[in-house]
Amino acid sequence: MEVRFEMVKPRILVMRVAGTNCDRETEWAFRLAGGLPQRVHINRIKRGEVKMRDYQVLVIPGGFSYGDDISAGKVFANEIRHNIGNDINLFIEEGKPVIGICNGFQVLVKAGILPYPGRQSVTLGWNGSARFEDRWVHLKIEESVSPFFRGFPPVIKLPVAHAEGNLITENEDVLKKIENDRLVIFRYCAPDGTLKGYPYNPNGSTANIAGLASASGLVVGMMPHPERALFRCFYPDWHRDEKNGDVFGYGYMFFKNVVNFFR
Amino acid sequence: MSAIAFMVNSVHINNMEKEKLFLIEVRNKTRVTDVFGYMIKKDIMETGIQEIEEVLTSSLYRLKGVCCHRELIRIAEEILIDAVAQDYFLDNSGIRKRGAGYNVIDVFYKEGVTDTVAETVMTAVKDAGIKNLFSASTGKRYYLKGRLNRQDIETICMKVLVNPLIQNYSVVKDNNA
Helix, strand or coil: CCCCCCCCCCEEEEEECCCECCHHHHHHHHHHCCCEEEEEEHHHHHCCCCCHHHCCEEEECCECHHHHCCCCCHHHHHHHHHHCHHHHHHHHHCCCCEEEECHHHHHHHHCCCCCCCCCCCEEEECCCCCCCEEEEEEEEECCCCCHHHCCCCCEEEEEEEECCCEEEECCHHHHHHHHHCCCEEEEEECCCCCCCCCCCCCCCCHHHEEEEECCCCCEEEECCCHHHCCEHHHCCCCCCCCCCCCCECHHHHHHHHHHHCCC | CHHHHCCHHHCCCCCCCCCEEEEEEEEECCCCCCHHHHHHHHHHHHCCCCCEEEEEEEEEEEEEECCCHHHHHHHHHHHHCCCCCEEEEECCHHHHHHCCCEEEEEEEECCCCCCHHHHHHHHHHHHCCCCCEEEEEEEEEEEEEECCCHHHHHHHHHHHHCCCCCEEEEEEECCCC
């Protein structure tokens, strides 16, 4: 008799609130990568209708939660802290990945979850250009603690779309600690991988930081949108790219790495 | 923060009293660039007023309720500011802290105009378990530095800072006075 083993499909909680607008794409990306995603409004978790313990991955997708009122991600961050903070802490303690994309990254830092849990030590302020920056950027992949960015080439391209992505650390010591702990997952760069200012760094972010991980590497936040770069044909220059024979984009690689973490 | 000593109508710590009006000003720490101030300065110069030297901006929150001092500080620190990049000031202590040489303009919505940010503030305050706040309204404060006469200030307000259909402005500090 032939015995077949089913691949484990992680259950992925895509948490949304009023103003979240990248939840469907993120859900679709995880499904494409082999996960079992489900979009859930935070109120269902607050009411106890949905239990976080039933999921293996938590994702806070991009968007404009609560209209970015007060500051981007601030109200959502407080809602998490006041209502489901213990659930998220337990989730992280159990070694389950937590991913924040764009607005989700803003939420994670303002809730004091990233990069160091307990209190807020970095923030994402207004872009230096005082404009919403919506375009493709080059990113230099760093040798970070996160397992989700292994196997990537040294420089990749992903789209950004944000007004508040300027990473500011509380002080120089926090920045040094982030660097020493290898928490930077990627940085904005020029096409050749050198770190340069605007327009390569779209928001004036300190040390060109575009994404951070926790010390375990399993909590990650990033300003670029991997869910908008699933296929090569999504890239504006894919006709000119020598590799245009490849079907998948670098965004797909990220989602696949998260799903493969459970295999 | 030393500025917490200032408050509209002198509410005493932990002492619930009748409904009062509070003002909280939120602005960037000095080490964080005020990108909006920079953009507004450019807009002002385009109106022909070249005397403008510097523009700095703040967010204002007018709160009405019977909050005690501790609750007011919680609202400011947990909800309204980003502690890494921003400071807050109660009442008009922020103006004194900014130093001399600035004209100060406050802009608020007219009564009856929907203030969506204020509605979000109320939601966030309730979410934090604070029940003694009854209403909120939001505005902007502009600090203008330069050799500006009254006509210049009025021009700046009407052409750059204010939409007179939905907003009112008041000159809180006038260097010509």
